[in-house]
Amino acid sequence: MGIKQQSKGRVPLVPGANPAGEATMRAVVQHRYGPPEVLELSEVEKPHPGRGDVLVRVSAASVHPGDYFIMTGEPYMVRLVFGLRRPRHGIPGRDLAGTVAAVGKDVTALRPGDEVFGWSAAGTLAEYACVPAENLVSVPSNVPSLSAAAVPTSGLTALQALRKIANVQPGQTVLITGASGGVGSYAVQIAKAFGAEVTGVCSTRNVDLVGALGADHVIDYTRTDFTRTEKRYDVILDNVEAQPLAAVRRALTPTGTLIPNSGHGGRWLGPLGRIIKARVLSGFTRQQLKPFTSIGKRQDLLTLAELLTTGQLTPVIDRNYPLDEAADALRYVGAGHTRGKVVITI
Numbered sequence: 001m002g003i004k005q006q007s008k009g010r011v012p013l014v015p016g017a018n019p020a021g022e023a024t025m026r027a028v029v030q031h032r033y034g035p036p037e038v039l040e041l042s043e044v045e046k047p048h049p050g051r052g053d054v055l056v057r058v059s060a061a062s063v064h065p066g067d068y069f070i071m072t073g074e075p076y077m078v079r080l081v082f083g084l085r086r087p088r089h090g091i092p093g094r095d096l097a098g099t100v101a102a103v104g105k106d107v108t109a110l111r112p113g114d115e116v117f118g119w120s121a122a123g124t125l126a127e128y129a130c131v132p133a134e135n136l137v138s139v140p141s142n143v144p145s146l147s148a149a150a151v152p153t154s155g156l157t158a159l160q161a162l163r164k165i166a167n168v169q170p171g172q173t174v175l176i177t178g179a180s181g182g183v184g185s186y187a188v189q190i191a192k193a194f195g196a197e198v199t200g201v202c203s204t205r206n207v208d209l210v211g212a213l214g215a216d217h218v219i220d221y222t223r224t225d226f227t228r229t230e231k232r233y234d235v236i237l238d239n240v241e242a243q244p245l246a247a248v249r250r251a252l253t254p255t256g257t258l259i260p261n262s263g264h265g266g267r268w269l270g271p272l273g274r275i276i277k278a279r280v281l282s283g284f285t286r287q288q289l290k291p292f293t294s295i296g297k298r299q300d301l302l303t304l305a306e307l308l309t310t311g312q313l314t315p316v317i318d319r320n321y322p323l324d325e326a327a328d329a330l331r332y333v334g335a336g337h338t339r340g341k342v343v344i345t346i
């Protein structure tokens, strides 16, 4: 099922509003929090780049669980950040790839025609997006735009978790749960690129995929509970949190690092309960319990671009939806069984 088509949008239309041509564009909009049915395909005003901005003609945008939480407004604590009564930015989506259509006065590093990828807080499920220039880097020549669009948020999360938070070193043992998902599929490849011995945890249908991503060992969680084996890991990146914190800690070395990285939890606070528990516990153990929030950081996106260029990182694209089926894409992401990434082509 696609999304509601609006003849002309509720967002005001301003003719002749920007330097790159037409005044309006097609965009997915939402005027209230709720299930995927709240999404509408509308004709809206095309954004106008400010001095430091780039107007990108979007070719592809990827969606991830965070986009689902922002669409539904649950856990409710997301509303403190994204708007109390309705989403502050009417257009969903954060990650994108596309072609530079116009640049603001202060932008010198990019020119119209350049192929770029990156992130924008102002929404990317649209034909055009206005993006601060520092949120964009060039798409490596060996990478299709569709794949580049799948990288930013999930890739940055995996990279920052393994490099900045866990400081993974060659030879260390790293276990990644949700190894078949958006973050996990990048984390397996990045941990391998860092020289770690990687164990991926996934369901039976994804065992071959996680092995193909480079995992040295694959644990099928339908058959084996990794918290009940003798094996201990230097680093655990827990993208699923299917087991209690105490059980996951049993699989960690006495001074190992655990990153609880799930956005799930109760309807009000989401992961906050587990985050607080992990922070309190870390004061009483030599194990490092380090929940974190990934950030958009250009230098890290350049690292990911480098890994894409060298072939050490290859996005896994699970499904590809057209813009008018964005609701289906988010419904699928919300179900939590994604294999790699879900992309919307525009």
Ligand SMILES: NC(=O)c1ccc[n+]([C@@H]2O[C@H](COP(=O)([O-])OP(=O)(O)OC[C@H]3O[C@@H](n4cnc5c(N)ncnc54)[C@H](OP(=O)(O)O)[C@@H]3O)[C@@H](O)[C@H]2O)c1
Binding pocket: 064, 065, 066, 153, 154, 157, 177, 178, 179, 180, 181, 182, 183, 184, 201, 202, 203, 206, 221, 239, 240, 242, 261, 262, 263, 264, 292, 293, 294, 295, 333, 336, 337, 338, 339, 340
């Ligand atoms: N800290 C941050 O700033 C940050 C940033 C981004 C994302 N996140 C969070 O990171 C988590 C993962 O995100 P994602 O984009 O990777 O999610 P995703 O794409 O939905 O992937 C989840 C994966 O986990 C697998 N899975 C389900 N149950 C499992 C289990 N018991 N053991 C192992 N794997 C299991 C699923 O496949 P099967 O169902 O087939 O097994 C699926 O492939 C989310 O909770 C998200 O909110 C945090």
